Amino acid sequence: MNLTAIRAMYVSEMARFFRTFMQSFLSPVISTSLYFVVFGAAIGSRIDEVEGVSYGSFIVPGLIMLSVMTQGISNASFGIYFPKFTGTIYELLSAPINFLEVVIGFAGAAATKALFIGTVILGTSALFVEMQIQRPLVMVLFLVLTCVSFALFGFIIGIWAKNFEQLQLIPLLVITPLVFLGGSFYSINMLPPIWQTITMFNPVVYLISGFRWSFFGVADVPILTSLLAIGLFQGLCLLAVWWIFKTGWRIRK
């Protein structure tokens, strides 16, 4: 393992994040506050309680998941796509490092950024609603697993993308709808039966449900199923990364 190289990549990626620190910090704070104003105050006042939890609190895990997933993907995909775009990827290819080290450096930094943003949202939420986290360890585990898996997923997208449009394509067309329809803002039980069945095919449901369970002890699906789902997704991403590593797909001609 070339630890010095991993550190160099990680630090350089984090430096980009810190260059725009205020923007990285303020935008999740503002967007979270807006969600609370719209969903918590305006709509939430008519919903009252979901599964015994006040609506404002109920949406917090979903909000965090929404940001962590999209941030993890966009940071990692942009992080590795940018060197491809500027041509500086030649350095990564000619350096005495293997692909795994590149993944750890780049996806690791992207996961760290997502984790930071998730924590900021959690803190902001505490200003608006009463927070309770019944199982903090499970909460942290879920959060970290989600950050890492979606950073890996974003890394794969960044390797795959041939232009900026493709970079936006999957987050916009696949991830955002799945997250919004995955129970971020509602309980699956509130849907008509047919939609409940359809929703079960949405993998994001399992992540949000599990994450919410760590907060309130209520879930749409059993917690083990949720853990299995995130484990499976992580496994698939690792498999894809391994395959890219073996074949040099879209990196090394």
Add this chain to the structure above:
Amino acid sequence: MTNILSLESVEKTYDSGFTALHGVDLTLKEGEILALLGPNGAGKTTLISCICGTVMPTGGKITVGGYDALTDFRKARSLVGLVPQEIHLEPFSRVWDTVRYTRGLFGKKRDNAHIERILKELSLWDKRDSRVVELSGGMKRRVLIAKALSHEPRILFLDEPTAGVDVDLRKEMWEVVAKLKASGVSIVLTTHYIEEAEAMADRIGVINGGRLALIEEKDALMSRLGRKSLKIELETPVSEIPEALRSYNLEFADDGYSLVYEYEAGASRTGITRLLSDLRDAGLCMNDLSTRQSSLEEIFVSLVQSQEEARS
């Protein structure tokens, strides 16, 4: 001297089916400067890319400093610095940071003194805190060189270091290369400027159509293939060559005011003395004499042409 680099029948066929390299053999001695000449698309960049790891060769064996470039890539690559043809730099990073980043990527411990030395050597020290976007084209190229030198490589690859660069900057690059050679770094550079190879290289390789057409010491190449011509300016013009001078294959120039005699520069008997005495015997009076040696460019063009004729 030991070989720092050796290539054995290195081949590359791209996914598109295009074969860029047809089995190239090559060695580089420690401390040597090798210039690879060739027209556009000859395979120069592909060859360099295969050695540096940015392109996977489809056949053959490459060893750098005794380490196999594929199976022992960590050791092999840490000996190599690459300066790409295009200016590939992250526009918003600062000079100091980007050079230090490369050193880190190559797994070398932080050494600010070394980076300071490189930046000073390349006249970039004043610009160490500038962002790459703020630099001129020549400075950006020097940043690329600084990055390539940041991890103290033993071979430096310069892929067309002076392509699209003005005359002043080209001279400056030559000076940089001369300094590097003095510091003991082996250098492989590709170029299609013959004068560049002539000015810098110890040895010259010519690549054409993915094959190494020739590789030879520069001086030997020049004397082996170089032809010289002797131009004799006459006092009064002649309309035809006198009978006694027919065997010299002289040619007219300047409307009969000059005669041109071609001979091999490296030949032991050039025939000049005999020609001059025969000229006097034939009653021709000379005004002036001048000789000219064919440049590497002419050698190169005739070589490429004869190869293409042989193939067609």
